[in-house]
Amino acid sequence: MVPVEFYFVLSALLFFIGVYGFISRRNLIAMLISVELILNAVEINFAAFNRLLFPGQFEGFFMSLFGIGVAAAETAVAIAIIINVYRNFSSDNVDSIQNMKR
Amino acid sequence: MANSIMFVILAVVILGSAILCVTTTKIMRAATFLLFVLFGVAGLYFLLDYTFLGAAQISIYAGGVTMLYVFAIQLVGKRSLQGLVERVKGSRVIFGSILALVGLVTVCFVLLKNEFLFAAANQPDAEVPMNVIGHALVGADRFQYVLPFEFISLFLLACIIGGLAIARKEEK
Numbered sequence: 001m002v003p004v005e006f007y008f009v010l011s012a013l014l015f016f017i018g019v020y021g022f023i024s025r026r027n028l029i030a031m032l033i034s035v036e037l038i039l040n041a042v043e044i045n046f047a048a049f050n051r052l053l054f055p056g057q058f059e060g061f062f063m064s065l066f067g068i069g070v071a072a073a074e075t076a077v078a079i080a081i082i083i084n085v086y087r088n089f090s091s092d093n094v095d096s097i098q099n100m101k102r
Numbered sequence: 103m104a105n106s107i108m109f110v111i112l113a114v115v116i117l118g119s120a121i122l123c124v125t126t127t128k129i130m131r132a133a134t135f136l137l138f139v140l141f142g143v144a145g146l147y148f149l150l151d152y153t154f155l156g157a158a159q160i161s162i163y164a165g166g167v168t169m170l171y172v173f174a175i176q177l178v179g180k181r182s183l184q185g186l187v188e189r190v191k192g193s194r195v196i197f198g199s200i201l202a203l204v205g206l207v208t209v210c211f212v213l214l215k216n217e218f219l220f221a222a223a224n225q226p227d228a229e230v231p232m233n234v235i236g237h238a239l240v241g242a243d244r245f246q247y248v249l250p251f252e253f254i255s256l257f258l259l260a261c262i263i264g265g266l267a268i269a270r271k272e273e274k
């Protein structure tokens with residue numbers, strides 16, 4: 001059985017890889033992908049906390065499950081916004097978007 | 103022992119794909135590496151004996167969200183994304199690396215120094231029964247989760263309508 005520290009270190013590494021990507025990329029879709037990495041790191045942590053520290057309960061399990069659902073919805077809306085931004089500005093670079101409306 | 107070997111393999115897949123995902127300049131490759139990360143995380147859930155969570159991860163994330171990314175990349179335009187080589191500014195890379203390293207050290211310090219670690223239960227590898235999960239998901243008692251379940255169904259409906267309203271073509 002894997003010690004719980006390994007899960008913590010893995011999720012911390014994944015989280016900060018996502019943070020690095022969010023800061024260093026300027027493309028909207030690449031930033032969204034980095035956010036997905038961050039969300040996955042958080043969900044690993046929830047599941048590992050629940051399974052290895054409080055095995056009789058289900059709080060972390062359901063938090064991960066609802067987190068997956070919320071992430072899917074968030075992605076759908078964000079991609080709709082990105083497609084619309086591209087339609088209006090002909091660019092998907094964050095720096096080129098100054099106003100909400102052209 | 104077998105669990106540890108599986109964990110190491112999954113960790114290498116997850117971290118390697120994640121690093122490639124944030125450093126590659128082609129968006130399509132980033133989406134593909136994201137798919138590998140998501141499969142690795144699903145494998146971690148299977149390793150933790152949360153089979154239902156792993157199945158949900160594969161079907162929602164790997165089946166739905168990644169498809170959405172691929173469609174968006176294909177839709178957003180030929181000139182911009184498919185052969186895109188993004189220019190990454192050096193100053194931003196340095197700033198991002200410093201921030202990530204500082205945060206990583208802080209979070210690892212906090213996580214590895216707390217006293218939760220001593221409570222780590224050494225429980226046997228037994229799958230969490232689906233019966234228990236189902237009762238907890240739609241029960242209305244204490245420690246049961248029908249209210250968030252209903253909230254998330256409403257939330258998904260709102261997101262469907264919002265996504266349609268945002269992405270629809272404007273009539274001239």
